[in-house]
Amino acid sequence: MFVIVMYDVHVKRVAKVLKTCRRYLYWVQNSVLEGEISKADFAALKRELAEIISPDHDSVLFYTFRTTRYTSRESIGIQKGGEDRFL
Amino acid sequence: MVEKSLYIFSNGELKRKDNTLFFETTEGKKFIPITTVREIFLFGEVTFNSKVLDFLSQQQALVHYFNHYGYYSGTMYPRERIVSGDMILRQAEHYLDTSRRVAIAQRFVQGAAQNLRRVLKYYQGRGRDVENPLDKIESLIPSVSSYDDVNQLMAIEGNIREAYYQAFNSILSNAYFRFEGRTKRPPKSPLNALISFGNSMLYTTVLSEIYKTHLDPRIGYLHATNFRRFTLNLDVAEIFKPILVDRIIFSMIDKGMLKASHFVKASEGIFLNDAGRGAFVKQWDERLQQTIQVRELGRSVSYRRLIRMELYKLEKHLLEEKVYVPFAARW
Numbered sequence: 001m002f003v004i005v006m007y008d009v010h011v012k013r014v015a016k017v018l019k020t021c022r023r024y025l026y027w028v029q030n031s032v033l034e035g036e037i038s039k040a041d042f043a044a045l046k047r048e049l050a051e052i053i054s055p056d057h058d059s060v061l062f063y064t065f066r067t068t069r070y071t072s073r074e075s076i077g078i079q080k081g082g083e084d085r086f087l
Numbered sequence: 088m089v090e091k092s093l094y095i096f097s098n099g100e101l102k103r104k105d106n107t108l109f110f111e112t113t114e115g116k117k118f119i120p121i122t123t124v125r126e127i128f129l130f131g132e133v134t135f136n137s138k139v140l141d142f143l144s145q146q147q148a149l150v151h152y153f154n155h156y157g158y159y160s161g162t163m164y165p166r167e168r169i170v171s172g173d174m175i176l177r178q179a180e181h182y183l184d185t186s187r188r189v190a191i192a193q194r195f196v197q198g199a200a201q202n203l204r205r206v207l208k209y210y211q212g213r214g215r216d217v218e219n220p221l222d223k224i225e226s227l228i229p230s231v232s233s234y235d236d237v238n239q240l241m242a243i244e245g246n247i248r249e250a251y252y253q254a255f256n257s258i259l260s261n262a263y264f265r266f267e268g269r270t271k272r273p274p275k276s277p278l279n280a281l282i283s284f285g286n287s288m289l290y291t292t293v294l295s296e297i298y299k300t301h302l303d304p305r306i307g308y309l310h311a312t313n314f315r316r317f318t319l320n321l322d323v324a325e326i327f328k329p330i331l332v333d334r335i336i337f338s339m340i341d342k343g344m345l346k347a348s349h350f351v352k353a354s355e356g357i358f359l360n361d362a363g364r365g366a367f368v369k370q371w372d373e374r375l376q377q378t379i380q381v382r383e384l385g386r387s388v389s390y391r392r393l394i395r396m397e398l399y400k401l402e403k404h405l406l407e408e409k410v411y412v413p414f415a416a417r418w
Binding site: 019022023024025026027035036037038041081084085086087 | 093
């Protein structure tokens with residue numbers, strides 16, 4: 001599956017959330033990561049994030065797609081990150 | 088599991104950082120999610136330390152490295168995670184018993200020949216003159232089962248492949264990619280450079296898949312097991328060379344995706360340069376993820392998965408559960 005993660009958390013926890021997400025997904029821009037992920041890894045990621053955030057103050061959103069076939073993505077301005085497996 | 092490959096062409100440093108992979112070059116930095124990486128191909132000059140190696144082993148990711156000319160040099164093969172004493176004994180048992188070894192070797196040759204034939208059939212359907220090589224291959228296939236010596240099998244495999252290569256000039260219309268005999272170490276023509284490079288990509292990919300099974304890559308059947316290298320991946324690769332490597336080569340040449348500027352002359356041979364390797368590897372990666380309908384299963388699977396299924400079939404054969412029938416492409 002494909003997932004887009006966005007987070008809005010207290011500054012004290014931003015780095016922790018980012019580091020956790022980076023292990024599973026590609027950083028796209030500040031507070032946004034995306035990538036293909038297995039169901040098991042997605043569950044693990046959510047579990048890890050739940051441990052870090054404060055449920056009363058922070059917010060994390062997950063948009064999931066079974067496939068990206070019927071989606072499109074446009075962007076304007078500079079490209080900051082994203083998936084790249086050919087370095 | 089999302090299984091993806093990471094290909095590094097640039098020079099830089101690979102690090103373990105924040106419990107994931109981090110690649111740093113003079114141009115920039117990049118984090119790579121470790122949970123998706125199952126193998127890394129190193130073509131560039133990459134420095135790394137034992138901390139990364141330990142991390143990659145722990146994550147069960149393989150690292151294949153290639154030298155300056157794109158020759159495969161080796162693999163960091165992490166400690167086997169799924170070991171089965173029983174499977175190793177079965178593998179050895181089938182190797183040591185000549186009749187059983189030949190039975191498996193024959194199937195690799197037959198499978199390879201079938202798929203070579205299928206590729207030529209496709210081009211025959213598109214009006215290319217491949218009549219003679221095709222007839223030759225078809226006349227040789229039935230004889231494979233009559234050889235009970237591995238060296239003879241290697242020889243007949245060589246004859247079939249030679250006939251197959253004769254068709255290359257009818258298939259390829261681009262004069263730059265003429266086939267004038269197979270040359271290796273070093274390849275002497277752009278087409279030979281492509282075949283060699285493509286084959287080594289296949290060998291390493293099969294090796295990565297073997298790692299995910301109980302099989303031991305050191306015990307092969309068609310290719311003699313020796314003290315130096317992995318051989319089982321060479322055996323299994325024979326089945327997939329025509330349908331993966333050769334098809335990518337034909338399609339890339341046909342579409343004009345490869346030019347003289349993708350090759351360099353060096354040490355009395357011709358090699359792909361970074362741009363050429365990059366172009367090929369992109370197609371390679373896409374092809375492995377491409378899915379095809381498998382009639383026996385009634386569903387579609389990716390080519391990478393197909394390689395793994397071939398290994399499972401081999402495991403079943405070794406355990407004497409089901410006789411191994413090599414994958415035969417249908418188009």
